[in-house]
Every structure is written in C-alpha cells, then in structure tokens.
Amino acid sequence: MATRRSVWSDEAVQELAAKFVAVADEVSRLQREQEADCKFFRGFCEQGHYGGRTKPSNTRQGIYAVTARGAFLASVNTRDADEVVKMLRKALAKFEALPRAERSGTAPAIDPGAIARFERHFPTDGLVLRAYTRDVARTKETPGWRGSAWNQDHAWFRRDEVLSFVPQAELGARGEMPAALLQRFVRAHFTDNVRGQTFSHLPENVAAATLTATCDALDGDYQLLLLEGSVRIERHGTWATRGYGPPSEQDLGYACKLLGAARFDRARGVFTAFQLLAIGERHGATEFNGRQDDFGPAPMGIAFELAPADAPRVAPSLQWVYGWK
Amino acid sequence: MATLAMRVLPFALAIGASMAQAEPVPVLDDSTFRTLWQQVVPNDDELAWRRIAWLGTLAEGVVAAQTADRPILLWAMNGHPLACT
Numbered sequence: 001m002a003t004r005r006s007v008w009s010d011e012a013v014q015e016l017a018a019k020f021v022a023v024a025d026e027v028s029r030l031q032r033e034q035e036a037d038c039k040f041f042r043g044f045c046e047q048g049h050y051g052g053r054t055k056p057s058n059t060r061q062g063i064y065a066v067t068a069r070g071a072f073l074a075s076v077n078t079r080d081a082d083e084v085v086k087m088l089r090k091a092l093a094k095f096e097a098l099p100r101a102e103r104s105g106t107a108p109a110i111d112p113g114a115i116a117r118f119e120r121h122f123p124t125d126g127l128v129l130r131a132y133t134r135d136v137a138r139t140k141e142t143p144g145w146r147g148s149a150w151n152q153d154h155a156w157f158r159r160d161e162v163l164s165f166v167p168q169a170e171l172g173a174r175g176e177m178p179a180a181l182l183q184r185f186v187r188a189h190f191t192d193n194v195r196g197q198t199f200s201h202l203p204e205n206v207a208a209a210t211l212t213a214t215c216d217a218l219d220g221d222y223q224l225l226l227l228e229g230s231v232r233i234e235r236h237g238t239w240a241t242r243g244y245g246p247p248s249e250q251d252l253g254y255a256c257k258l259l260g261a262a263r264f265d266r267a268r269g270v271f272t273a274f275q276l277l278a279i280g281e282r283h284g285a286t287e288f289n290g291r292q293d294d295f296g297p298a299p300m301g302i303a304f305e306l307a308p309a310d311a312p313r314v315a316p317s318l319q320w321v322y323g324w325k
Numbered sequence: 326m327a328t329l330a331m332r333v334l335p336f337a338l339a340i341g342a343s344m345a346q347a348e349p350v351p352v353l354d355d356s357t358f359r360t361l362w363q364q365v366v367p368n369d370d371e372l373a374w375r376r377i378a379w380l381g382t383l384a385e386g387v388v389a390a391q392t393a394d395r396p397i398l399l400w401a402m403n404g405h406p407l408a409c410t
Contacts, residue, residue: 001410008374008400017377020398023386024379024406037384041401064399068391088398095396108391112384119382134365137351150367153409197404257353277362279353297347301365312381317409 001196002145003079007063010081016088020065024312027061035115040070048075065091067103118315121324127157127271128307133194136279136301146290149195153317155185155304159269166264167215169223177211177229185211188321190231190254192282192300195290200318201233208232211258221267227260227276241285242292254300256280271306278302381407 007013030041045060062077063084073091076083095103122128134150141147167175177185186209187201211229218224232255238247260276282300285291316322351361380386383399390397404410 003400003402004374004406005371008377009370014376017398020396021386021390021393022377022379022398022400023383024381024400024402025383025386026403026405026408027401028403030383030401037382037387040387041383041399045401059403061402064397064401066397066399068387068394068397073396091396091398100394103396104391104394108388110384110387112382112388115382115384117382132366134367136361136364137349139348150365150371151409152367152407193409197409259353259355259358275362277353277358277365279351279361281347281350299348299350301361303362303365305366312379312407314381314405314407317404 001149001151006079007081007084012085013081013088016085016092019092020088027059029117031060035117036110037115040110043070044072047072049077063087067095067098069103069105069109071103118319118324119313121156122313123156123158125270126159127162127274129155129274129304130307131155131189132303133192134301135194135298137299140294140298142294146195149290151193153189153193154307154314155189156316156322162271163269165211165213166223167213167225169215169218169266171215171218173215175213182209182211184321186231186233188316188318190233190256190278190302191318192254192289192291193317194300196288197317198286198289200321201235205233205235207234213262221265222272223264223266225262225264227258227262229258231256231258231278235284240287243288245287250284252284252286254280254282256302274304274306276304379407
C-alpha cells in the first residue's frame with residue numbers, strides 16, 4: 001500500500017501513466033486460475049523482473065507494461081517512482097516502435113464477459129460502499145509507513161438487501177439490518193487490515209452486532225436516516241502473527257460503536273448519501289496484517305461511504321464470505 | 326546474594342512488558358463524529374494515486390488498450406491494489 005503514495009502519487013509517473021491504459025488487478029488469481037485473462041497474464045509475467053531467476057518464487061507482483069496482444073514491453077517491482085518512470089519511458093519507446101496491427105491487433109484478445117470472476121455480481125442497483133480502516137488517537141508511535149497506514153476495501157449490498165433495513169417513511173420509524181446480512185457485513189468488513197491483509201471472521205466470532213436505521217427527516221422522495229449500532233468480535237485460535245511465522249495460541253477482537261447518517265431516495269430505491277463510522281478497540285495480530293509489534297489493545301476506526309457511480313468495480317477483498325454464486 | 330526483589334524483578338518486568346496498556350478509545354457521538362470521520366478517511370493528498378484512471382480488471386484493460394491503441398500499464402499485487410492490499 002506504500003506504493004500508492006511513493007509511486008502512483010508522483011506527478012511524473014502520473015503524466016506517463018496517462019499515455020497507457022492503467023489497470024490494477026489481484027495477482028494471485030492471475031497466477032493460478034485458468035480464465036483467459038489469467039493465461040494472458042502468464043504469457044508475459046515470467047519476463048522482465050522475474051526472468052532469469054535461479055530459485056522459484058511464489059508471487060508475480062509488480063508493475064508491468066504490455067501491449068493489448070500481450071507482448072511484454074517492460075516491468076519492475078519497486079516503490080521508487082524514479083524506477084517506474086524509467087520503466088514506463090522504456091515501455092513507451094518499445095510500443096511506439098511497433099506497427100499498430102502488431103501491437104494492438106484488430107480485435108480484443110480477451111472477452112471480459114466470458115470471464116467468471118466475482119465482479120460479475122456487482123450490485124448495479126444496490127449499494128456499494130468504500131470502506132477505510134485506520135488507527136485513530138494512538139499514543140503508541142510506530143515509525144515508518146506503518147505508523148500512518150490506512151487501507152481500503154468495498155462492501156456490496158444487493159437491492160433486496162438494501163430494502164430490508166430501510167424503515168418506513170415515517171419520522172421515528174426504525175429498520176434493523178437483518179441478522180444474516182449484518183453477520184456477513186461484520187465478518188467481511190470489520191477486520192483489522194490497516195497495515196495489510198487479514199482473514200475474514202467466522203460466524204461464531206461475531207459475539208454481538210446491531211445496526212439500526214431510524215427515519216430522522218423526510219424531504220419529498222428523500223428519507224434521512226440516522227444509523228446507530230455496535231459490533232463485538234471475539235476470536236480465539238491458532239495462527240501466526242507475522243509473515244510465515246510459527247502458529248501459536250492467539251486472541252483477537254474488535255469492539256466498536258457505530259454512528260452515521262444516510263439519505264435514501266424512495267422513488268428510485270437507492271441511497272444517494274451514506275456515511276457510517278465505527279470507532280472501537282481492537283487487539284491481536286494475524287499473519288500478514290503487520291501487527292506483529294502492535295497487538296494492542298488500541299483504538300481503530302472503520303469508515304464506510306457511498307462509492308461514486310464511476311468508480312472501478314472492485315470486488316470485496318473477502319468476497320467468499322458473501323456466498324454469492 | 327540476590328535479594329528477593331532482585332530475584333523477582335526480572336519476572337515482574339517480563340510480566341509488565343507482556344501486559345500492554347490499553348490506549349484510550351475516543352468517544353463516538355454527535356459532537357465527535359466529524360473529527361473522527363476526518364481522521365479515518367484519507368485526505369486528498371493520500372488519495373493522489375487515484376488521479377490515474379485505473380481500471381479494475383486486466384480484461385477491461387485489454388479491451389480498452391486495443392480500442393485506443395495504447396499500451397497497458399498493469400499494477401498487480403497480492404490483494405487487489407484498488408481494494409485491500
């Protein structure tokens with residue numbers, strides 16, 4: 001996540017990136033699955049910075065430049081913007097030296113509609129939230145990027161799920177998010193991923209959860225909702241608390257209060273504004289979430305806001321919790 | 326000869342080190358909501374990387390690049406770079 005700031009926020013990188021079609025994607029799936037886009041990726045990922053190695057490596061993470069036909073142009077795996085600028089310039093020069101028919105072909109090499117990935121479940125007429133996680137009000141200082149880290153994800157709700165917790169259009173009317181829906185929301189999105197990836201919660205880890213929407217005001221077709229609730233997660237088990245470290249008996253948890261507001265358009269059946277904030281205390285660490293020296297207890301916040309309609313359609317990180325087939 | 330305190334002290338210090346002090350959790354209510362919200366949600370500077378017009382799947386990028394006759398810039402990470410990585 002440090003690359004977001006060190007590389008992609010750099011003006012020289014951004015100027016060059018505008019000459020490309022910029023894509024971000026999850027590499028584990030591209031490395032392993034048999035879909036057309038995965039095979040396309042594996043056609044070039046062994047060239048460049050992973051080429052010529054004498055020992056096998058497990059990941060193909062990096063920054064690649066290729067043609068629409070899958071011809072390798074250049075690649076690098078770095079957090080250094082200057083290195084990326086060099087790579088992009090090299091790639092552009094190679095691209096421009098190729099005839100159009102050779103570099104881009106006459107038709108797309110992949111049909112996105114034929115690829116079965118979770119993004120096909122994108123709830124176009126439902127609710128898509130951006131979720132941000134970050135430590136708040138810390139007294140313990142952590143040096144480096146981990147001390148100011150934040151992360152993001154996306155939470156999805158189908159239209160029928162949205163309608164299930166919107167109250168009647170009467171002042172004071174209350175709607176409760178149904179237990180099964182709330183459990184999914186909590187298992188997938190009330191996780192400590194501030195500094196890195198972590199696992200989803202199991203159903204039995206959700207010790208308590210409530211989320212209530214109360215009709216606070218009415219304005220034509222719009223209904224203003226007050227959102228209130230709380231969540232408590234308790235988990236005990238055996239897992240590692242640093243990357244590839246030995247598993248041992250562990251506890252983790254997060255107990256938080258929820259508060260927010262939303263505006264619901266009853267005529268269209270969609271939210272036009274949504275802000276929900278969780279503030280609470282977390283403890284524990286997992287193998288890849290960067291808490292090996294910061295078990296807490298310590299305060300952490302999670303903020304959910306309405307995603308813009310034109311935002312990239314990116315699936316929830318812990319999508320398997322959704323159970324959508 | 327070590328005194329009782331000298332013998333106990335290392336053990337007491339070890340226990341003390343393992344018992345992390347809880348850090349106070351801010352109160353979330355009407356009066357603190359806006360401040361806490363701004364502390365959690367990234368600011369414009371932190372979101373500068375979004376000025377690049379990222380697509381979210383390689384397949385979309387292949388189609389767009391073919392149509393526009395432009396090269397593809399792919400940022401591939403464990404965990405989706407536009408989600409949780």
